[in-house]
Amino acid sequence: MIKSKYQQLAPLFLRLIIGFGFMAHGWAKISRGTGGFEKLLTQAGVPFPHLNALIAPYVELLGGLAIILGAYTAVVAVPLIITMLVAMFYVQGNYGFSAVKTIGLTPEGPQFGPPGYEINLLYIGGLLSLMITGAGAISIDAWRLRKKS
Template sequence: MCKLRNKVLLSQWVALPLRLVIGFGFMAHGWAKLSRGPSGFAKLLTQIGAPLPEKTAWLSTFVELLGGLAIFVGAFVELVSVPLIVMMLVAMFTVHLKYGFSSINMIGLTQNGPQFGPPGYEVNLLYIAGLLSLILSGAGALSIDRLLSRKGGLSERPREHQHAA
């Protein structure tokens, strides 16, 4: 019985490492776009025929930055995960799918080392799976969602403790 109780207590912490890695990843990608200027990303969007490339570049930059930050700190995780999943699906189907599954596509070996081609959709699927896991589990311990739920602002309790009415 003690092991079961410990497992339930520890399950509240499962989302934390997932949130930190996913949140940091999105923030890093958003920051890279912002620091280089979203116009560079807009050129890529133009090449693949994306609509409104300038606006889409700015929108995706801020969704990644702010969405990543929200995931990182555990704020509105279920809500914020949706546009991030949509972004991953769009990227997967418009860019990465044609390069196959693997995120590492070695296309040659030179005297300077290996040469890599564009990444496949592996990382997109990992982000989507992680975000879906957070939607299902909630933000977990050490999160703003948990803090708000204790103040009566959100319904963020560990899923295993919720009972059907």
């Protein structure tokens, strides 16, 4: 019985960390200007790098906000998953699975290599989970459903 009482809170924790992560990454790209991101996409061989550099940061920023709020979660998750797949196949895929690669140790501390696709899979898994279970009781989606009934 206790489990079912709190079960609807579980998606909230997923939404908060996933949404914050997407917003942080989107804002970082926007605040620095999308030119550098476009160069990265061009170098990685991403199709339509100029268009993707303009669209992806706003998908991340606004999609992350929608995930935090639990608004249209199943719909918003789709373009976010697509951004993760593009990043995974074009950028992180060449670096293997592990998100943390210690490549050396200096007197200043450890040195890390480029991250693999582990984090991308975690984001995709979390978004798929939210698509399947829903945004939970504390969300705009739940409020909209209650209002409809």
